[in-house]
Amino acid sequence: xxxxxxxxxxxxxxxxxxxxxxxxxxxxxxxxxxxxxxxxxxxxxxxxxxxxxxxxxxxxxxxxxxxxxxxxxxxxxxxxxxxxxxxxxxxxxxxxxxxxxxxxxxxxxxxxxxxxxxx
Numbered sequence: 001x002x003x004x005x006x007x008x009x010x011x012x013x014x015x016x017x018x019x020x021x022x023x024x025x026x027x028x029x030x031x032x033x034x035x036x037x038x039x040x041x042x043x044x045x046x047x048x049x050x051x052x053x054x055x056x057x058x059x060x061x062x063x064x065x066x067x068x069x070x071x072x073x074x075x076x077x078x079x080x081x082x083x084x085x086x087x088x089x090x091x092x093x094x095x096x097x098x099x100x101x102x103x104x105x106x107x108x109x110x111x112x113x114x115x116x117x118x119x
Contacts, residue, residue, distance in 0.1 A: 003114035026088040030057040032081040037073040068097040
């Protein structure tokens with residue numbers, strides 16, 4: 001598992017990266033009331049805004065952590081956005097990205113680094 005400075009977690013399985021937000025991010029957002037996910041099949045570039053999350057406190061975006069193609073989205077969190085608060089690092093993942101170049105993953109933090117980052 002890797003973590004971004006934008007409080008996303010990244011789980012690698014072969015050439016597919018599953019992306020979600022950390023428990024810390026979910027706590028900061030408060031109760032999530034709306035999630036808009038990217039279209040399956042869309043090509044994204046690193047740092048593209050591809051997910052919109054709205055909570056009772058704020059609206060924020062999730063950025064693509066890598067270049068790739070969206071191969072799956074988690075419709076369950078569109079239907080029940082509160083799942084993001086209930087299980088942000090498990091069942092409430094956002095999308096899966098098929099990635100051709102995994103080398104940028106080396107730039108992201110491991111769990112210990114992320115814990116230091118959020119202090």
